[in-house]
């Protein structure tokens with residue numbers, strides 16, 4: 001069994017990028033969604049991305065973006081992956097010649113297998129709790145809603161934290177986990193100790 005990949009999302013400060021890298025994160029997420037308290041300017045994201053060492057990926061998070069905005073971001077920020085959280089269609093996500101993942105907003109009644117079929121271009125499906133707004137709400141969902149037989153890697157998110165990530169990884173065995181609120185001291189401000197504890201929890205569960 002391969003180790004669970006870890007993404008720390010919603011970084012806004014150089015010291016938070018350092019904390020994620022030093023803790024052993026595989027990826028960091030930059031939010032390009034103005035209503036979010038974690039939203040970044042393109043310039044700020046470029047500065048943070050420049051801090052990343054080789055083999056730590058930069059992921060850009062978008063919610064119903066206009067194509068010109070993504071192209072503007074891509075011309076300035078070296079992103080390896082796009083993460084879509086809105087009502088984007090498969091064709092809209094597919095137009096950037098970049099790998100991308102699509103968030104499914106999990107609640108009872110969601111047909112995840114059908115959802116995945118409608119996003120054939122997604123290289124993974126990110127599972128987040130259904131919240132008001134589009135994500136980053138720090139809310140868990142019922143992991144028993146995840147069906148067996150999904151044909152894509154699962155990125156588990158939604159309310160993960162140092163306190164529950166071990167149980168989450170043992171229960172779901174996702175390809176990767178993604179966290180934002182659960183490793184914060186305040187909205188948009190990460191806590192280095194929480195990031196380290198989160199990564200340690202994942203590694204414990206990996207065994």
Ligand SMILES: O=C(O)c1ccccc1N[C@@H]1O[C@H](COP(=O)(O)O)[C@@H](O)[C@H]1O
Pocket residue numbers: 009010029031033036037038061063085126128134135136137138139157158159160178179180181182
């Ligand atoms: O982080 C945000 O502000 C955000 C805004 C809009 C859509 C998604 C957002 N974050 C992502 O939401 C999930 C769950 O986050 P949390 O750990 O429950 O806070 C995660 O994938 C974030 O990347």
